[in-house]
Amino acid sequence: MLRRHLLIAGAALLAAGTAIAPSVTPAQAQESVKVGELFSYARMAAFADPYRKGWQLAVEEINASGGVLGGKTLEIVSRDDGGTTADAVRVADELVTNEGVEFLFGTFFSNVGLAVGDYAKQRRVLFIAAEPLTDALTMAQGNRYTFRMRPNTYMQTKMLVEAGRESGAKTWAIVAPNYEYGQSAAANFKALLAEMDPEAEVVVEQYPALGKIDAGATTQAILGANPDGIFNATFAGDQAKLVREGQLRGLFEGRTVLSLLTGEPEYLAPMGAETPEGWIVTGYPWEQIDTPEHLAFVEAYQAKYDDFPRLASLLGYSIPYVIKEMLDKAGSTDTEAMVDALKGLEVETPTGPVTMRAIDHQATMGAWVGRLTVEDGQGKMVDWYYADGADFAHTPEAVKAVRPAE
Amino acid sequence: MDPAFFFIQFLSGLASASNLFLIACGLTIIFGVTRIVNFAHGSFYMLGAYLAYTLTAQLMPILGDVVGFWLAIPLAAAAVGLLAVLMELLLLRRIYHSHELFQLLATFGVVLIVQDLVQTVWGPEELFGPRAPGFTSFVVIFGFRFPEYQLVLIAAGPLVLGAIWLLFNRTRWGNLVRAATQDREMVGALGVNQARLFTGVLFLGGFLAGLAGALQLPVEPANPFMDVNIIAEAFVVTVIGGMGNVLGAFLAALIIAQLQAFGILVFPQITLVLPFLVMALVLVVRPWGLLGKPETTTSHGFAGDRPLRPLGRTQQLLIAGTVAILLLLPLVLGEYGQKLALEVFVYALLAFSLNFIMGAGGMVSFGHAAYFGLGGYGAALLVHHLGFGMEIALLAAPLFAGLGALLFGWFVVRLSGVYFAMLTLAFAQIVWSTAFQWVELTGGDNGMIGIWPSDWASDRTVYYYLSLLVCGAAIAFLWRASHAPFGYTLRAGRDSTLRADAIGIDLKRHQWLAFALAGTCAGVAGSVFVFSKGNIDPGSLAIPTSVDALVMVLLGGIQTLTGPLVGGAVFHLLEAQILPLTDYWRALLGAAILVLVIAFPMGIAGFLRDKLLPDDDRGDDQREAAARGAAEKGRAEAPT
Amino acid sequence: MSEPVLQVEGLRKAFGGVIAVDTVSFEVAAGRLFAIIGPNGAGKSTCFNMVGGQLLPDAGRVQLAGQDITGLPPRRIWRLGVGRTFQVAATFTAMTVVENVQMAFISHRRRLRALLPTARKLYRAEAMAVLERVGMADQAERQCGLLAYGDIKRVELAIALAHEPRLLLMDEPTAGMAPKERIALMALTADIVRERGISVLFTEHDMDVVFAHADTLLVLDRGRTVATGTPDAVRDNPEVQRIYLGGSGVEAAQRAMEARA
Structure with a gap:
């Protein structure tokens, strides 16, 4: 009996041991700049996987073409942040105190981003948030050491509200997941709508729990109010249920639909032929963007991974280039020097030039806005244009009003 | 408003009710017969959807859309049924003699493994299945369009209910299942092969969960979050209906779905908390659910419980040694090591406080995180809104948690067993959703940041010693209380409510006080924790945190005082080691749990105790006899 | 004779439509052993649990040394000086x-x-x-x-x-024991209570035990009182013999009485 216990326990230890092979980008013999990266890889694999492919590609390119700081290798120490603040802060601490990384980037969830940002402030470590969308990260709870790459909820909502100006819709429905992202999208939408058209009003709001939408009842609740337009912030499975149910019940017929993120390949590709036609969305029509920088990125990405890029790939790819420019400008890995270098830094990315705004540490990376259609059984964005983040970010007055001074 | 509109809303509610019922009925049947609280039921549901996706993709081109689709659905369900059987044969069968909680823990391990398995096999992106051939359009009812497939779903619930009724009332096997639900020992006495009965029941339960998932495919793409998104609601429905009662599950599903459908018209934000609110109300009024029967056991002890002994010389030396090591540890540990160690103190206290009510009191809480989180939030609110320093916050926040435990405890101690567990869960979810939605006060799901220690304690090593002191003192206090009449009285009530009552013990009141005491100590852990990481968010009082605490206690061993301390340390270090380094940390953690459950059915500390400090009094068979005796006694004591 | 330690008046309990105990009254005198006997389902345990506080009577009154204890929870009854053992030991x-x-x-x-x-x-x-x-x-x-x-x-x-305690409630104190042990346990109990002046109310299946130790007997059948009195009187009661004791029961009673004498 005892022997069996020991055998099993031994096997388990062995399994655990082999699993703990560090996923560190191999360090070259010469000097390197060690950077910590953390993301919800296991919990958000659909987004995390292309994101990782993106930054890995960029790091490879940078190191192949001379590295950073005059010949040093960029070395990324990557970790799973567990998707919770409790785990993420510990993981960040492990990277900083154990691995001795120079600074951090990554994270997916807004609360995790805020927690790591606060840790960065406390420890005076630089942190570049990748995906967290919450406005608070660069506004009310922003700090000297935290920067953010993606356009935040406010910017993307503003892009949509302006795109919907033409529709002339006066009465609106809001459907958004019941957490900070959905609620702040809804709040932004209401404020921006009132600004744009004082006569327009929101007549019904629905806040299904994330991942648990009761699509039939929600659709019906919106139909009951008979709005001219719908602002949608649900995504992934919830959005899919809403689309199927809504199409059958005629929810979208004759109504303007403004939808956040739906045009991103992450969410668009799975919908295939069921893509709701006519929706106005933010997204990323990767196959149609033909600037040379972007074509080069897509070509390199497809060559390396034999897969098409998602928005997360683009995001992941852009960050190491920001890092490279920052390091070269700062001339060292001194945190204060890096922070100062990042403020107002302009970087060429496949999206075009992106500036890290000095005033709120928000990058001006934009998004593409367009209309959805179906072609050859695949969803597609048409009539799209690139909305430059610089035109949609918070005004300096708004920033000054809420962002704590350094 | 238009009555037709309400009718349509009612129909939409019926369709969701069917879905809820399908998943809950399998769960309730499995529980009724095997007494296993099957966390993996959500995984079965998810697998049903994924398998249906694969099967429809394979079969529809070959057999034509209609035949292919409608064949794929039952095939997917049957395949899930077989997977459930596999789980029974490979895993559950090895641990039927362990405590029910260990079976629960094992199914939790399966959940973790299946999550990674599904992503490996099917990829992380959601997969859209086909619409159901023959039901791709809509009908017009009172001027409103209504999807045909929703009508299919509406019919599916009652059809399955009818089929189960026939199975249970018209077949010998079904009669056995019913009999076993009412009295497991009796069926054993009738000479029925219990193992085979369990296998069959697992198949049926898995089949029903798979069916629910497969039928969901035309509505919702298969995605890797289906399991966690459904499992809590499935338990809520099962419990409201009365565990083991299929008709009760049907009623409960109807109630929840209709309240949801109409509730969102009035309170769109209620979606998070509604099911738990209903469960709490039902359990307060009907402690065994709508149609459930009172549990007849009056003993909540655990196999392998032994009398508490005073510490021997060796143990005293061991403890002194451990304390000395902990005091010297900062000399060798780096900053990160100290952080990890102080988190271990926090989790050890959390687990120890849970075991105070669980091990000594026989009260298994699924919502202990509520008090951990209340402690954290209490501290954060004091610092954030009232501008107090860390010292005041550390003192006052645990009282905040204690008050919460006092309030909720008053209700929960009136219940026992699984219902107790589920009511604690419901209250925890209510606290969670309050923290989640009261954005002005708590910062919502973004939480609050900037909750750092006072300057004098902001040095890592200083805070290490502070954590050691505070958590150590709380543990020592609870340790003392366990050996004091307070703890003995709690243990007395666990061993026999009948005898406790017959020697003048007001057990409910005593359990209430113990619940509050444990909650207060969990609050201590929570407030120490919040200053160690600088922020708090609703995750600290969410279900996963409660489950983690439970896992720590069980891993360490529920029957020993040291168990939860060992469990807290092992679990946290294991998680901290494997989590950041691999995308498959969930599967590894799940596998580790399974190994521990099978290899150490008494927990790590229990295992060591039995190996190193055998009670000369007892052989293995004697121990089993004692366990059996306790179980039989519990049943026989029921008032007649 | 002093005031009775326990006084039960018109105790009644029904489960659904079935009347388990129907207007039963009795008194236990100080220092005496009082047995309730009867065939299975006679209502012994129900009666017992109403006295001990585990069950709430539908009607009737239970008094302990003159104090009304009807419907009090067991823990309160215990505090008033009533000890309790259970049919299956707890x-x-x-x-x-x-x-x-x-x-x-x-x-x-x-x-x-x-x-x-x-x-x-x-x-x-x-x-x-x-x-x-x-x-x-x-x-x-x-x-x-x-x-x-x-x-x-x-x-x-x-x-x-x-x-x-001044009163011990013992529900089938010897159930589940070997015959030899039964006698020994009951003899021990009787010795202790007599030396300490404790009254005992007990139910019992074993006629040897009952007639060896009880001072007073109450015979129940289907919830009703059939007879009450000294062992002699009960043994000789023709109705008791007919419905309950039967031939062998009488023999056992005889045997026990002789042994006691």
Whole structure:
């Protein structure tokens, strides 16, 4: 009996041991700049996987073409942040105190981003948030050491509200997941709508729990109010249920639909032929963007991974280039020097030039806005244009009003 | 408003009710017969959807859309049924003699493994299945369009209910299942092969969960979050209906779905908390659910419980040694090591406080995180809104948690067993959703940041010693209380409510006080924790945190005082080691749990105790006899 | 004769439509052993549980030394000086024998909620004295759940005696024991209660035990009182003989009475 216990326990230890092979980008013999990266890889694999492919590609390119700081290798120490603040802060601490990384980037969830940002402030470590969308990260709870790459909820909502100006819709429905992202999208939408058209009003709001939408009842609740337009912030499975149910019940017929993120390949590709036609969305029509920088990125990405890029790939790819420019400008890995270098830094990315705004540490990376259609059984964005983040970010007055001074 | 509109809303509610019922009925049947609280039921549901996706993709081109689709659905369900059987044969069968909680823990391990398995096999992106051939359009009812497939779903619930009724009332096997639900020992006495009965029941339960998932495919793409998104609601429905009662599950599903459908018209934000609110109300009024029967056991002890002994010389030396090591540890540990160690103190206290009510009191809480989180939030609110320093916050926040435990405890101690567990869960979810939605006060799901220690304690090593002191003192206090009449009285009530009552013990009141005491100590852990990481968010009082605490206690061993301390340390270090380094940390953690459950059915500390400090009094068979005796006694004591 | 320790008047209980106990009245005199007997389903246990507080009567009154205790919870009844043993022994299985008895003392002295003293050290001598009296002192340190059943019954008796009750309620004290043990346990009980002047209300299946020790008998059948009185009177009651005792029962009664004489 005892022997069996020991055998099993031994096997388990062995399994655990082999699993703990560090996923560190191999360090070259010469000097390197060690950077910590953390993301919800296991919990958000659909987004995390292309994101990782993106930054890995960029790091490879940078190191192949001379590295950073005059010949040093960029070395990324990557970790799973567990998707919770409790785990993420510990993981960040492990990277900083154990691995001795120079600074951090990554994270997916807004609360995790805020927690790591606060840790960065406390420890005076630089942190570049990748995906967290919450406005608070660069506004009310922003700090000297935290920067953010993606356009935040406010910017993307503003892009949509302006795109919907033409529709002339006066009465609106809001459907958004019941957490900070959905609620702040809804709040932004209401404020921006009132600004744009004082006569327009929101007549019904629905806040299904994330991942648990009761699509039939929600659709019906919106139909009951008979709005001219719908602002949608649900995504992934919830959005899919809403689309199927809504199409059958005629929810979208004759109504303007403004939808956040739906045009991103992450969410668009799975919908295939069921893509709701006519929706106005933010997204990323990767196959149609033909600037040379972007074509080069897509070509390199497809060559390396034999897969098409998602928005997360683009995001992941852009960050190491920001890092490279920052390091070269700062001339060292001194945190204060890096922070100062990042403020107002302009970087060429496949999206075009992106500036890290000095005033709120928000990058001006934009998004593409367009209309959805179906072609050859695949969803597609048409009539799209690139909305430059610089035109949609918070005004300096708004920033000054809420962002704590350094 | 238009009555037709309400009718349509009612129909939409019926369709969701069917879905809820399908998943809950399998769960309730499995529980009724095997007494296993099957966390993996959500995984079965998810697998049903994924398998249906694969099967429809394979079969529809070959057999034509209609035949292919409608064949794929039952095939997917049957395949899930077989997977459930596999789980029974490979895993559950090895641990039927362990405590029910260990079976629960094992199914939790399966959940973790299946999550990674599904992503490996099917990829992380959601997969859209086909619409159901023959039901791709809509009908017009009172001027409103209504999807045909929703009508299919509406019919599916009652059809399955009818089929189960026939199975249970018209077949010998079904009669056995019913009999076993009412009295497991009796069926054993009738000479029925219990193992085979369990296998069959697992198949049926898995089949029903798979069916629910497969039928969901035309509505919702298969995605890797289906399991966690459904499992809590499935338990809520099962419990409201009365565990083991299929008709009760049907009623409960109807109630929840209709309240949801109409509730969102009035309170769109209620979606998070509604099911738990209903469960709490039902359990307060009907402690065994709508149609459930009172549990007849009056003993909540655990196999392998032994009398508490005073510490021997060796143990005293061991403890002194451990304390000395902990005091010297900062000399060798780096900053990160100290952080990890102080988190271990926090989790050890959390687990120890849970075991105070669980091990000594026989009260298994699924919502202990509520008090951990209340402690954290209490501290954060004091610092954030009232501008107090860390010292005041550390003192006052645990009282905040204690008050919460006092309030909720008053209700929960009136219940026992699984219902107790589920009511604690419901209250925890209510606290969670309050923290989640009261954005002005708590910062919502973004939480609050900037909750750092006072300057004098902001040095890592200083805070290490502070954590050691505070958590150590709380543990020592609870340790003392366990050996004091307070703890003995709690243990007395666990061993026999009948005898406790017959020697003048007001057990409910005593359990209430113990619940509050444990909650207060969990609050201590929570407030120490919040200053160690600088922020708090609703995750600290969410279900996963409660489950983690439970896992720590069980891993360490529920029957020993040291168990939860060992469990807290092992679990946290294991998680901290494997989590950041691999995308498959969930599967590894799940596998580790399974190994521990099978290899150490008494927990790590229990295992060591039995190996190193055998009670000369007892052989293995004697121990089993004692366990059996306790179980039989519990049943026989029921008032007649 | 002094005032009765226990007075039961018109006790009644129905479950659904079935009347389990129908207007039963009796009195237990101080220092006496009072037995309730009757065939299975006669309502003995129901009657018993209404006296002990485990069941709430539909009608009727239970008085302890003149004080109305009807409907009080068991713990309150215990505090008024009523000890209790159960048909299936109820002890704290994960405690040692002596701790089981100590618990009764701790409760009696109202120290249940003390958070700091070591329970194991409290009232140990007192508990050992009681165990000595029931012959369990040598097993005091064993875990209660591991004892032989007869020994568990003795522990139960010790627990019930701890707070020096004036009345002991014993529901089938010898159920599940070997015949030899039964006699021994009941003889022990009778000795103790007589030396301490404790009254006993008990139910019992074993006629040898009943007629050997009971001072007064109450015979129940389907919830109704059939007869009440001294063992002699009950044994000779023709209705009792017809519905309950039968030929062999009478023989047993005879045998027991002779042994007692």
